[in-house]
Every structure is written in structure tokens, then in C-alpha cells.
Amino acid sequence: MDILVQLIINGILLGSMYAIISVGLTLIFGIVRVVNFAHGELLMVGMYATYLLGAHLGLHPYVAAVPVVVLLFVIGALIQRFVIQPLLGAEEHIQIFATVGLSIALINLALLVFGADLYSLQVPSVHHSLRFSGYSLLVGQAVMLVCAVALVGGLHLFMQTTPLGRAVRATAQNRNAALLMGVPVERIYVFAFGLGAACVGLASALIMPLIPVTPSIGSYFVLTAFVVVVLGGMRSLYGAFLGAMIIGLVDSLSGYYIAPDLKEVVYFAIFIAILIFKPTGLFGLGRGTE
Amino acid sequence: MDASVIATASPSPRKPGLATRLLHPRFYCAALGMALLLVVPLAINSPFLTHVAVTICVFAALSSAWNIMGGYAGQLSLGHAVFYGIGGYGTALLIQHFGLSPWIGMWPAAALAALVGAAIGYPCFRLRGPFFSLATIAFLEVTRLLFIHFDWITGGSAGLIVPLNPGWAWMIFYDKTNYLYIAFGLLVFAVLVAWWIRGSRLGYALTAVREREDAALAAGIDNTGVKLRAVMVSAGLTAVVGAFHAMYLTFLEPATMFSLPTSIEIAMYALIGGLGTVAGPVFGALLVVPLAEAARVWLGASANGLHGFVYGTALVVITLTMPAGLVGTFGRRVTGWLDRLPGGGNLAPALAPPPVARPQGTPGETMLEGRDLVRRFGGLIATNNVSITLKRGEILGVIGPNGAGKTTLFNQLSGFLAPSSGTVTVRGPDGKLVEPRAPDAFARLGVGRTFQIVQPFGKLTVLENIMIGAFMRHADVAEARAVALRTAKLVGLDDVAEVEARNLPIGGLKRLEVARTLATEPSILLLDEVMAGQSQADTQRMVQLIRTIRDSGVSIIAIEHNMHAIMSISDRIVVVDSGRVIAEGEPRAVVQDRAVIEAYLGEDFVDAQGH
Numbered sequence: 001m002d003i004l005v006q007l008i009i010n011g012i013l014l015g016s017m018y019a020i021i022s023v024g025l026t027l028i029f030g031i032v033r034v035v036n037f038a039h040g041e042l043l044m045v046g047m048y049a050t051y052l053l054g055a056h057l058g059l060h061p062y063v064a065a066v067p068v069v070v071l072l073f074v075i076g077a078l079i080q081r082f083v084i085q086p087l088l089g090a091e092e093h094i095q096i097f098a099t100v101g102l103s104i105a106l107i108n109l110a111l112l113v114f115g116a117d118l119y120s121l122q123v124p125s126v127h128h129s130l131r132f133s134g135y136s137l138l139v140g141q142a143v144m145l146v147c148a149v150a151l152v153g154g155l156h157l158f159m160q161t162t163p164l165g166r167a168v169r170a171t172a173q174n175r176n177a178a179l180l181m182g183v184p185v186e187r188i189y190v191f192a193f194g195l196g197a198a199c200v201g202l203a204s205a206l207i208m209p210l211i212p213v214t215p216s217i218g219s220y221f222v223l224t225a226f227v228v229v230v231l232g233g234m235r236s237l238y239g240a241f242l243g244a245m246i247i248g249l250v251d252s253l254s255g256y257y258i259a260p261d262l263k264e265v266v267y268f269a270i271f272i273a274i275l276i277f278k279p280t281g282l283f284g285l286g287r288g289t290e
Numbered sequence: 291m292d293a294s295v296i297a298t299a300s301p302s303p304r305k306p307g308l309a310t311r312l313l314h315p316r317f318y319c320a321a322l323g324m325a326l327l328l329v330v331p332l333a334i335n336s337p338f339l340t341h342v343a344v345t346i347c348v349f350a351a352l353s354s355a356w357n358i359m360g361g362y363a364g365q366l367s368l369g370h371a372v373f374y375g376i377g378g379y380g381t382a383l384l385i386q387h388f389g390l391s392p393w394i395g396m397w398p399a400a401a402l403a404a405l406v407g408a409a410i411g412y413p414c415f416r417l418r419g420p421f422f423s424l425a426t427i428a429f430l431e432v433t434r435l436l437f438i439h440f441d442w443i444t445g446g447s448a449g450l451i452v453p454l455n456p457g458w459a460w461m462i463f464y465d466k467t468n469y470l471y472i473a474f475g476l477l478v479f480a481v482l483v484a485w486w487i488r489g490s491r492l493g494y495a496l497t498a499v500r501e502r503e504d505a506a507l508a509a510g511i512d513n514t515g516v517k518l519r520a521v522m523v524s525a526g527l528t529a530v531v532g533a534f535h536a537m538y539l540t541f542l543e544p545a546t547m548f549s550l551p552t553s554i555e556i557a558m559y560a561l562i563g564g565l566g567t568v569a570g571p572v573f574g575a576l577l578v579v580p581l582a583e584a585a586r587v588w589l590g591a592s593a594n595g596l597h598g599f600v601y602g603t604a605l606v607v608i609t610l611t612m613p614a615g616l617v618g619t620f621g622r623r624v625t626g627w628l629d630r631l632p633g634g635g636n637l638a639p640a641l642a643p644p645p646v647a648r649p650q651g652t653p654g655e656t657m658l659e660g661r662d663l664v665r666r667f668g669g670l671i672a673t674n675n676v677s678i679t680l681k682r683g684e685i686l687g688v689i690g691p692n693g694a695g696k697t698t699l700f701n702q703l704s705g706f707l708a709p710s711s712g713t714v715t716v717r718g719p720d721g722k723l724v725e726p727r728a729p730d731a732f733a734r735l736g737v738g739r740t741f742q743i744v745q746p747f748g749k750l751t752v753l754e755n756i757m758i759g760a761f762m763r764h765a766d767v768a769e770a771r772a773v774a775l776r777t778a779k780l781v782g783l784d785d786v787a788e789v790e791a792r793n794l795p796i797g798g799l800k801r802l803e804v805a806r807t808l809a810t811e812p813s814i815l816l817l818d819e820v821m822a823g824q825s826q827a828d829t830q831r832m833v834q835l836i837r838t839i840r841d842s843g844v845s846i847i848a849i850e851h852n853m854h855a856i857m858s859i860s861d862r863i864v865v866v867d868s869g870r871v872i873a874e875g876e877p878r879a880v881v882q883d884r885a886v887i888e889a890y891l892g893e894d895f896v897d898a899q900g901h
Contacts, residue, residue, distance in 0.1 A: 035420035086610055092419035093366045094613045097561050100368070100554055101605025104598055111595025215595070219550065223431060226424055265435045268428045275425050276413040 006135050007252045013141035015248025016148035017207060021221055022228040022240040023151060024199030028076075030235035031172040031192035034084055037099040039225060040218025041106035042197050046072050046204025047213040048110065054121045054208070061123060062143070065205035069198045076197025080190045088189075103218070110215035120212035127209070140210050147206060151199065152241050159237075168192060172235070227271040233281020243282065315631035320569070324481070327576075328474045332467065338587065340466045346579045347473035348535050351480035353559035353571030355527035358484055360557055361566035362493060363520040364500030365411070366419065368553050369426030370528055372410070372433050373403040375547035377529025378536030379437070379444060382452050385460070392461045396533035400526040407525030408518050415517050427550060434548035449543035452536060461537040469538050476531055477572075483527060485568045487520075491761045491770070496520055497566070498747055498758045504706065505745035509810060510733035510762035551598075558601065562608050564615030573616050578604070643772035644764070648843040649736070649813035651721055653683045657845045658737065658814050659723075660703055663712035665695075672698040673709070674869035678847075680814065682717075685836065685846045687860030687877070689853070691889055695869040696849045697742055700818055703847070704739040705732035719813065733762065738812030740803035742819045742849070748792035752783050755791050755802055759809030774809055781805040781835060796823040801832070808839065815839060817848040821855055833859055857881065865889065 021043060028036045046068050053064040083102060087095050126140035159165040170178040171188045179185050211217070228247050232239025247267055255263040274282060311317060331343040356370050380399025384390040414425045437444045444450065456462050463469060487493045495516045498506040503513055536542050546552070562578060563570030582597040589596060612619050628634060658680040665673040672695045680686050688696050701707040703714055706729045715723045718735045726732050733739075738759075747755050756774035757767075764770040778784040781801045786794065791802060800820050807815065817836070821829050833855050840846055850856035856863070856877075863880040865873040867889040873880050880886055 035424070037420075083606060083610070090609070090613060093360075093364070093561075093565070094609050096366060096368075096420050096423055097558070098606055098609040101558075101602045101609065103602070104551070104554065105602025105606065108595035108598030108602060112599060115594065223427065227428075230421070230424070259439070261439055262435065265432050265439075268432045268435075271428050272425060272432075275417055275421060275428075279417070279421075 002134060003256070007256055008249065009135055009137060011249035011252035012245060013137060013145055013248070014251055015245035016141075016145040017203065017244075018221075018224055018228050018247055019148040019241050019244035020144070020151055020203040020206065021200060022225045022232070022244050023148075023155065023237055024196040024203070025222075025225050025229050026196075026232065026235065026237060026240040027155075027199065028193055028196035029229065031168060031196075032080065032084065032088075032189045034088075034095055034099070036193075036196070037096065037222070038079070038103035038106060039196075039200065040220070040222025041103045042072060042075065042200045042218070043204050043207075043221055044110060044213065044215065044218040045075065045106065046201045047208045047217065048114065048119070050205045050208040051119050051121055051213055054123070055119075061121060061126070061205050061209045065202055068205045069201040072201030072204070073194040073198040077190045077194035079197070080193035084193065085186060085189065103222075107215050107218065114215065116215065118212040118214055121209050123209040138210070140206070144206050147202065148241070148244075151202065152237055155237055164191075224267070227267050230271060230274055231282050236281070239281050246282070310633075313633040315628045315634045316625060318633075319628055319631070324474075324478065324572070327477070328470065331470060335467075337466055340470050342580055342583045344466065344469050344473045344538060345583060346575050347470070347477040348531055348538075349556065349559060349579055350572045350575035351473075351477045351531045352528055352556045353563075353575055354477075354480040354484045354568075355524050355531065356556045357560045357566065357571050358487060358496075358527070359520050359524035361560055361570070362487065362496040362500070363517050364496075364566075365415065365517060365521065366423045366557070367426040368423045368550070368557060369410075369428075369430035370524075370556050371548050371550070371553040372426075372430050373407060373525040373528035374532035374535070374552070374556075375433065375437070375542075375544070376403040376406060377532030378542050378547050379450070380529070381533035382450055382536050382542055383443070385453055386450075391459050392533060392537050393459070396530050399533055400529040403529035403532075404522040404526040407521040411518055411521040412514070415514055427553075430548055430550060430553060434544045437544040437548060444544070445542075447544060449541055452540045452542070454540065461534070462540070472534055473538075476534055480527055480531065481568065481572065483523065484571075487523065488568050489767060491765050491767065492516060492519060494754065494758055494761055494767075497750065500566075501747040501749065502745045504729075504741065505747065505806070506758070507706070507729040508704070508733055508739050508741070508745075509759045509806065510730050511758075512728075512730050555601070558605055560615075562604065562615055564617030564619070564621065567615070567617040567621060569621070570615050570617040577616070641768045641772040643776045644769060646811055646842070649682075649719075649845075650843075651682055651717070653681075655682050655717070656680070656715075656723070657682050657717050658703060658847070659715045660699070660709075661713050661715070663699065663702055663709045663714070665698055665702060665707060666710045671869050673702065675712075676866070676869070676871055678703070678864060678871070680845050680847050682845050683840070683843065684861040685840050685848065685859050687856040687863040688847060688849045688866060689851070689856060689863060690866035694866045694889075696866055697818060698869075699866065700739065700816055700847075700849060704737055704816055705729035706739075716814070733810060733812075736811075736813035737816065738807040738810050738814065739816040740800075740807050740818050740820055742822075744796070744799040744803050746791035746794070746799055746802055748790065750791055751788050752791055752794065752798075752802060753778060753787040756783075756805045756809045759806040762810040774805075777805045777809045780808065780838075782831065797825060797828050800824060801828075804832075804835070813844060815844050815846045817846065817850075819849055819851060821850055821852045829855055 025036060025039050028034060049068045049071055050061050050064045053059040054061055083098055087098055128139045129136050130139060130142060159169055167183045168188055170183055171185050175185055224247060228243040229240055231246060232243030250267050251263050254266040258266060327343055327346060331339045352374065359365050360367055377396065377399045380402055381392045381395040384395035385392060410429050414422055417425055438447045454462055456464060495511045498509060498511055499513050499516055506513055559574030559578060560571045563572065563574030585597040656679055660676060660678045663673050663676045676699060690696050698707065702709045705726055713725055715725055716732065716735050716737055718724050724735065726735055747758060753774050756777050757770045760770040760773040764773055778787050781804055783798065783801055783805055786798065794802060800823060804820055821832050824832060829852060836846060836859055848856060860877055863875065863877050864871055865880060865886050872885045872889060873883040
């Protein structure tokens with residue numbers, strides 16, 4: 001029983017990490033309608049940036065989060081403006097190839113610059129263990145959970161109450177109608193892609209002290225993020241949050257009860273099953289994949 | 291109809307012989323070009339160059355195989371390494387456990403890959419673009435993890451070494467030139483398969499399904515069936531090449547045999563060369579593989595990642611600047627030059643189209659019947675208990691205000707929508723009444739339909755568009771072309787036969803809808819507003835055409851807003867309003883019906899008229 005509770009705690013903490021990454025992916029897909037295969041590489045870039053700021057300027061990753069989020073916002077906006085925007089009218093497979101190409105280019109650029117070695121940032125305060133009635137979690141994980149909840153709540157408030165948020169929602173619902181109402185759709189897209197990338201920036205600063213960075217770290221996370229997003233119904237922030245929690249729990253429980261090397265098989269199997277049998281997502285919150 | 295149109299007999303109704311084809315410059319230039327891939331390394335005889343040539347052949351062959359599914363059928367797989375790995379592992383395990391030569395073992399491995407391909411494809415084909423790609427990636431990851439997990443069969447992540455018995459029987463050589471012979475042979479085989487499919491009925495069907503699923507169904511194409519055939523051929527071919535490559539590498543591990551980067555690479559060559567073209571994948575591999583291999587050798591480990599960076603950047607640049615790829619962008623110009631070489635010219639044989647069989651049966655018997663049709667969309671009842679009967683040889687006009695439910699009714703009569711309740715019966719060519727289920731089954735029974743919102747295959751020429759319809763009754767390409775040409779003349783599109791369909795004006799597109807449907811040689815024709823958007827002269831022409839079609843024995847239902855035209859051609863009129871039939875009868879009786887005038891012009895008008 002104790003083990004089960006600890007596994008559930010671990011699962012929720014893992015889920016909050018996936019949530020922050022997946023929320024960014026959901027924003028980009030839900031608004032710009034582009035599946036960003038380079039999303040994981042944005043995470044990788046953010047992690048290297050956090051590492052450099054920490055190792056050379058001595059910035060605590062939670063402080064470095066601010067410049068990293070800004071950096072990723074700018075990178076995301078540039079990608080949208082110069083790669084995605086010219087391809088918005090192109091066929092879907094061309095968009096897929098463009099973001100896949102971006103992902104390959106970024107992975108290998110990191111390989112050229114940093115090599116294949118692991119880089120990790122030692123931040124003792126983040127690794128401090130919190131204990132209560134026999135269960136334990138790291139400070140870094142608790143911060144992740146708080147940030148995930150705050151991020152989804154903040155985005156909710158932003159989308160529902162601000163004029164810009166309304167414009168973003170209008171664009172996501174119907175591009176042409178928004179255009180006719182005077183919404184500068186292309187600028188909204190640039191903003192939305194930047195916002196999605198900025199979420200990943202936050203994730204990378206939070207993850208860096210817990211997991212070492214390699215050039216290919218993104219591919220590991222991005223596949224999981226896609227599973228989460230599909231599970232959550234593609235366009236829904238809350239769906240993505242819930243999906244992330246579920247995948248976190250599946251990861252934690254199946255790693256213990258089935259086999260550590262098969263936990264990914266379990267959630268990929270869930271992924272395929274959802275895609276095929278319930279394309280609107282587990283909670284029917286999205287518009288689906290068909 | 292002009293009688294001479296039907297009897298356009300060509301003076302030499304003969305297919306070009308094999309010699310004519312072989313002596314065509316498109317063929318001999320391609321053959322000579324490919325032969326260089328074999329001759330140059332043999333002449334220079336450097337192990338490195340041989341290795342590069344083998345790698346080019348392998349990836350060009352893999353990419354050609356991928357292109358059948360990813361290019362022709364438009365199903366963008368990013369998990370094709372599944373089949374490559376199955377081919378390699380299958381063959382290696384058959385050597386290890388059963389002492390089976392790879393020459394034999396590669397075939398059961400390929401059959402397994404084809405089955406796995408069908409099993410993955412069948413549920414995933416309904417997924418749209420990027421989600422199909424994601425699903426294929428997921429299958430790749432699962433396969434790789436399972437191959438690592440079940441290490442008692444596969445050797446796990448430690449890998450598997452192919453038993454090293456040198457000689458042709460075991461496909462293991464000390465001299466790399468022998469590998470080149472086999473790799474080159476595989477490339478030729480893959481390109482021939484891809485080329486044959488491209489020009490076959492299957493190739494056209496795949497293009498049709500990729501461009502417009504609904505129009506393909508209306509042309510009687512079994513969408514899932516043709517995609518399954520494409521994935522099985524593609525997967526099997528990929529596995530055969532994978533089997534050879536495993537023998538060449540002599541070492542297999544899950545990380546390299548089931549790798550996502552390899553899958554992307556395979557697809558990338560096809561994109562760079564030109565998706566859906568026969569020559570594209572070969573050019574793509576020819577261009578990029580030597581660069582990457584050279585970078586690997588000359589720059590060594592210091593440039594680790596450089597070739598990948600170049601790959602990725604090239605991919606982004608290509609999508610931004612040349613999305614049609616090399617062949618898609620320059621192909622027409624080059625084939626134009628080639629055709630001017632000795633032996634060049636048009637290969638398409640001029641065949642006399644076979645005569646159209648006149649639908650046989652008792653005049654006046656029921657051809658198509660919808661009984662008590664109800665169709666709900668959520669709370670809306672679009673079709674409310676409608677019964678409609680089409681008799682043999684008549685033209686039945688369906689009119690009604692916008693939103694009356696006419697097109698919804700059509701969609702049920704042609705199988706594109708299943709009624710919520712009620713039945714649709716069709717008299718098949720054998721004279722029996724049947725209840726088909728799928729739209730392509732309706733089409734094959736002789737129910738042809740057009741779409742109100744035109745559905746051309748934009749990238750195909752007008753003639754090829756019509757051929758897609760003709761393929762339903764004529765499997766032979768030359769015969770289908772002849773039938774399409776005859777149909778194009780009939781509807782007056784023969785002068786634009788070689789124009790890409792997306793360049794036609796709306797009037798031409800409407801006639802193309804009719805032509806594609808006519809080419810399926812239907813016995814029942816459903817026309818959905820074919821006169822909308824036509825000029826006065828074109829409308830007259832369309833009226834004439836519809837009469838001609840009826841006179842050839844086809845029974846017709848036409849939805850139309852052009853009152854003058856529909857009243858003049860129809861034998862009977864059915865008036866639909868708010869999902870119900872409000873009047874039915876001869877044109878003259880119907881226009882005076884109080885309910886009809888009310889539906890169109892409102893109660894006040896009726897009262898003002900004093901009816």
C-alpha cells in the first residue's frame with residue numbers, strides 16, 4: 001500500500017512535468033493547427049540555455065527561467081514567422097516535413113556544439129527531499145507541480161478575460177471569421193507559437209536541475225507529449241493537463257508493476273488505441289484527429 | 291449526339307511493341323543513367339566508392355518503396371523502419387535457427403512485413419496527415435522496445451551478428467563489389483515495381499484517393515482496399531531491401547534497425563527528389579547520400595552531427611523553396627528535352643474505345659428506390675420520411691428551395707450517407723434489386739453521381755480525371771484512356787484534355803464532374819446542380835447532353851435550380867421542402883401546385899395571386 005501511494009505521488013509529479021511541455025504543444029496545435037514535430041528540440045534548446053546560464057553565470061535555474069522563457073518565446077515566434085507562416089497554405093505533408101527537418105537540424109546542431117556528452121546542473125536546493133508521513137518528494141518536483149497548476153490556471157484566465165486571449169480563441173475557432181472581424185490572424189499565430197515555445201522554456205528550466213541534457217533529450221519527451229496531447233483531445237488545455245497526469249501515473253505504475261523497459265510500450269499502446277478508437281480524446285474535450 | 295464521336299476508330303488500334311518502348315529516350319536515358327551507378331564504381335574500384343554506391347542503391351530502393359505508400363497513396367509513414375527491421379531480423383533469424391539462405395528467407399520476412407503493414411494501416415488509414423505519421427512513429431517505437439525486451443529471440447539491445455559464411459549462397463562477401471551487384475539489382479527491381487504501379491490502374495486509384503476521397507469513392511474505388519494494397523507492396527519491398535542491408539552490415543541491433551532517423555531519411559529522399567514520382571526517390575538519394583558519406587569520412591568524428599544538420603536544414607529549405615522536389619519542379623522540362631531525342635514522341639497508343647453496353651431491361655421498371663428515408667443530424671431532420679422512385683429511361687427532376695434537403699437525399703441514394711431509417715434499393719446490371727452499403731459499391735452497381743461542390747483531382751489532367759472514372763469498367767490503361775477521350779469529346783472537354791484540372795473555370799469543372807461520372811458507364815445517373823455556374827450557351831449544351839445520355843438508355847435524377855432547364859428536360863418532378871416531398875408529378879402540374887408556389891414564394895404571394 002505504501003509503495004502504491006508513493007508510486008501515485010511519483011506519477012503525479014512526473015505528470016506535472018509532462019503537463020507543462022504538453023500545454024505548449026497543445027497551444028501551438030490548437031491555435032496554429034500545425035503539429036510541431038520540433039517541439040522536443042525547443043525543450044532541448046531551453047535546457048542547454050539553462051545549463052549555460054547556470055554553469056557560467058551561476059544563475060539558479062529558477063532565476064534563469066525568466067530569460068529562458070523570453071528566449072524560447074522569441075525562437076518560437078521566429079519559427080512561426082519564417083518557417084511555418086510561408087507554409088500555412090501548403091499541403092499537410094510539407095508542414096510535417098518542415099518541422100521534422102527543423103527537429104533534425106536542431107538535434108544535430110546541438111551535437112556539433114556540445115557533443116554527445118551529458119551535461120547536468122548540480123543544484124542542491126532543488127534536490128532537497130521533502131518528507132511527510134513516510135512519503136517523499138523532491139523540492140524540484142513540488143515546484144513543477146505548482147508551476148503546472150499555475151500555468152494552466154494562468155492561461156485559462158488569460159484566454160477568458162483579456163482582449164488578446166479572446167482574439168487568440170477566435171482565431172483558433174475560425175481563422176477566416178476572425179480575419180473578417182479584424183483580428184490580425186498572422187500576428188496571433190506568431191504570438192501563439194511563441195507562447196507555446198515559452199511554455200517549453202519554463203519546462204526546460206524546471207527540468208534541467210533534475211535530468212541531464214543531451215542533444216536527443218527532446219525526442220524522448222516529445223513522443224510522450226504527443227501521447228498526452230492526443231489523450232487530452234488535441235486542443236484542450238485541461239485535457240492536456242489531465243492527459244499528462246494519466247501518462248505520469250501509467251509511467252510510474254507500469255514501470256513498477258509490469259516492467260521498467262515496457263512502460264513506454266504501455267503508453268504507446270494507449271496512444272494508438274486512443275488515436276484509433278477515440279480520436280476526440282479520452283474526455284471528448286477536443287475536436288479529434290480524423 | 292454526333293454519331294462520329296462514338297465511332298472514332300483509330301487507324302492502328304495496336305499497343306506499341308516492347309521494342310518501341312525500349313527505344314524510347316525516356317527509357318534508355320533512365321537505364322543508361324542508372325547503369326552509371328554500377329559502372330563507375332566498378333571502373334574506379336575503390337572500396338569507399340563501392341560502399342557509397344551500395345548505400346545509394348539501398349536508400350534509393352527503400353525510398354522508392356516508401357514512395358508507393360507515402361507518395362502515391364499520400365500516407366506519410368515516418369515508421370517505415372519497422373518493415374526494414376522486420377526484413378533484416380527475419381532473414382537473419384531464419385539463417386541462425388533454420389539455416390535458411392537469405393535468398394529464400396527474405397521472402398517470408400517480406401510477407402510478414404506486408405502483413406504487419408496491413409495490420410498497422412487498416413486501423414490507421416482514417417487518421418489525418420500528421421496523426422497518421424505520429425501513429426506510425428508510435429508503432430516504430432513499440433516495435434523497437436519489444437525487440438529489446440524479448441531478447442531471447444532477438445538478442446536484445448546487445449544485437450545480433452549474421453553468421454559469416456562467405457559466398458553467394460549466404461550473401462556474405464569479402465569483396466564489396468558483389469554487394470554492389472545485388473544492391474543494384476534490388477534498386478532496379480524497386481524502381482520497376484514503382485514505375486509499373488505508377489502507370490497502372492492501381493497507381494491512378496491511389497492518386498485519386500490521395501487527392502479526393504469522396505470523388506474516388508464515386509468512381510467506384512475501394513479506398514481502404516487500394517491503400518492496403520499500396521502499404522503491403524511498400525512494406526514487402528522495404529523488407530526485401532532491409533534483408534539485403536542486414537547481410538551487408540552483418541550486425542543488427544534494435545536501435546539502428548528500428549530507428550526514427552532512418553525512417554525520416556527514407557521519406558526525405560523521396561521529398562527532395564519529388565513525392566509521388568518514379569524518379570524522385572532515386573535522384574533524392576543520389577544527391578544527398580554521397581554528401582553525407584563524404585562528410586562522415588573526410589570530417590570524421592570532429593564533425594559529428596554535421597551531416598544531420600545539413601539534412602535537416604536541406605529539408606526545411608526544400609519545403610520552403612521547392613515543395614514539389616527536383617522531379618516535380620524540373621521533371622516536365624527534362625522529359626520534354628528527352629522526347630526530342632531519337633525515338634521520342636507520344637507513347638500513348640491510340641486505341642478505339644470499346645462500345646458502351648446499352649443498359650438492358652423493361653422500360654418503366656424501378657431502377658432506384660428510396661423508401662421512407664429519414665436522416666437526422668442531431669436534432670435536425672434533414673430528410674423526413676421521403677420515398678422516391680426512379681423508373682427506367684426517365685429523367686426525374688428534384689427541385690426545392692435551398693436547404694430543403696435535396697443533396698442529403700442524393701447522398702443517401704448514392705450511399706455516401708446511411709439513412710437513419712429507411713432503405714435504398716438499386717437494380718443492378720443483372721436486373722436484380724439489391725441494397726448496397728458503401729458508396730463505392732453503389733458506383734460499381736451502376737449508380738453514378740456528380741457533386742454539387744465540384745471534386746476534381748486538381749493535379750491530374752482533365753483526361754486523367756476522366757480516366758479515373760473509366761477505370762471502373764476498364765482495367766487496361768490504354769482502353770481507359772480511349773474511353774476517357776471519347777467521354778471528353780462528348781462533354782466538350784477534348785480541347786483541354788491535357789490541362790491540369792485545377793486550371794479549369796467553374797463551367798468546365800461542372801462538365802468534368804459529368805464526364806468523370808459518365809466514364810463509369812452508369813445505368814443510373816444522379817446529377818447535382820450541374821447547370822449552376824454555366825453560361826447560357828453551356829446550359830443549352832448541358833440540356834442537350836442530358837437528353838443524349840437518356841437516349842442511350844441511362845435513367846437520370848437531376849437536382850437543379852435552373853427552372854427553365856429542369857422543366858424542359860424532366861419527365862417527372864419531385865418537389866422537396868423542409869425534408870419532405872411536398873409535390874410530385876408532371877412538370878406542368880407541379881408548377882401550378884399551391885404548396886410548391888408557397889414553398890418558393892411564400893404564403894402572401896399565393897394569396898395575392900388569388901389561387
